[in-house]
Amino acid sequence: MDVLDQIKWNEAGLVPAVVQDAENGQVLMVAWMNRESLQRTVDTGRATYWSRSRQSFWVKGETSGHTQTVRNIALDCDLDTVLLTVDQVGAACHEGYRTCFFRDLVGGSLVVNSERL
């Protein structure tokens, strides 16, 4: 059986994909993948997600130029989460930050973490 058929896609046919920067290990973002988007990612080496809001495939950087070239794809023990290691061009975050995780929860407030900018 194909490994992709063993993955435990959720009721919407999706799994979360954690994206890590090959350069420094920073967690850049989390997006969602369905079977076809993972297959396209494998086939093309370009990170390709499923946009839940737009209900369409989303090749990262296709419009922004902030592409992700995939170096490695890992799966977790339960086969319900993907971990991509990527070469990130520019900002992973649509708000222009390198990582989507640019704010910390500190004392009940959100504080921009300057180390992650």
Add this chain to the structure above:
Amino acid sequence: MDVLDQIKWNEAGLVPAVVQDAENGQVLMVAWMNRESLQRTVDTGRATYWSRSRQSFWVKGETSGHTQTVRNIALDCDLDTVLLTVDQVGAACHEGYRTCFFRDLVGGSLVVNSERL
């Protein structure tokens, strides 16, 4: 308004929590949190998740001893994903591996990545 009320909990009241090793930046696991489990994590400094299968709180390491002391909590731009940086004792994975992401997808097969053991 409390930051926790701004988080975009999904239809089941949950968000994914990515867990990263403070020591070396390795992504250890992804679990799920509801509002109360995040609040308990903040209050206690011990990573506390919501088990979807058992429908109960789950203090990481409570039975195994493989605790996670939380060093940092970040939120993503969309406020729908948490990133914990933790001091991990022992194995994060219930299969005994340091990380749950111990297998890579290579050529259509799952291959144990010895660098992650």
